[in-house]
Amino acid sequence: MSVFVKAEQSGRRVVYYDADGNKTVRDGGDPNWRTNNPGNLVSDTLEGKKYGIGKFKNDAVHNFAIFPDMETGEKAMKEYIKRKFGEKTIQEMMEKYAPPKHNDTEAYIKSIQKQTGLDTNRKISELSSGEFERLRNTIKKHEGGQVGKEMTSSQSPLSNLFNAATSFLNNIANKLNAFLNGINSFFQGKDDANFYTAQKGDTLAKYRLDIFSQISCIIFQILLLLFQKHSSSLLSTVLHKTPLHLLCSCSSLCFSACV
Known part of the structure; x- marks a missing residue:
């Protein structure tokens, strides 16, 4: 299990980061589940x-506060x-823990009394460990705790799209290498069994060595290097910033050069 060292809010989501920068995203469910904060303690x-x-601004x-894990x-x-309410009664504690300005405090206290069977005039310090846990678990339940969805960076849709694009570009690069090595073999008069060797009499037109295919080959080689060196955020930027007709044109040119 990842050990998270940093977390931030993204809309209603919480994004956790481990020491290597890997992300885990929590979405849906109750805030105290998303934040690993069962008591909804403020930061x-x-x-x-x-x-x-x-x-997390709710x-x-x-x-x-966002904690690294539920245990914490x-x-x-x-x-x-x-620390805060040790010498206070349950009644006094709840009036501060869930003040009437933002909560139905009386209903909250009645729920605690009903579910725990505890006298709300008892001090927190007087409770046995079992009674204290009953009180705490009732507060946790009242605060929420519904589980939502959790995704790691490797499971995110953008990451899957990035992996698919990388695989596609690798395939294109392999075809380009085979194609260019074949041409190189032809001009050097060498016969390499690993690549198609152009024969005498073949024309440049047959290999479509026009300026557009050359440019498209270079573009896709550069894109491959960028995809291999940068995170999936690059893909998001390319898809959002590049006009659709330009992406389609580059894809068409590359395909024409490699088939």
């Missing part, structure tokens, strides 16, 4: 600053509740 809490690797008010998010939630 400026002590625990958010200590363990967080990014922040609305005009809240910037939730669970740890941060436990530490936050005990």
Whole structure:
């Protein structure tokens, strides 16, 4: 499993990065699943600053912390509740944890009381470990937790398109190499069994050595090098920036030169 060192918000998605720059994208589901933040801790809490690797703006008010994994998010939630509300009652804690300005606090407290069976006038520090976990799990459930979709960079549609384009260009390059080696063999008077050898009497027209095919060969060789050296973002840029008729023209010219 990847260890994430950085995360950022992209619309409603969260994009995680490991140390090698590989991406994992979480989409859909509840915010606290996307952010590995079961308690929906805000990013400026002590625990958010200590363990967080990014922040997620869920609305005009809240910037939730993004944690590298759910285990870290669970740890941060436990530490936050005990540090911040250890000497508060459950009732007092929830009035701060989910204030009436942004929540139906009374309904939240009643839900906790019903699901845990705990007296909400008890202090957090007085709860046994089992009671504390019942309280915490009820809060987690109330905050959300629905799982969405997770995609790694190798599974993304753009990455798949990039791989297909790279395979296509490699195939074109192999044909170009065979073609050009055959021509080179002809002019040097050599017979190489690995390539088609032009025969005397063959004309340049037969090999379509016009200026357009030469240019198209060079263009596709350059594109191949670019695809091999850069990330899939290059493909996105090419597809968005290059006029469709120019891409089609280059493809047609290259095909004509290589068949």
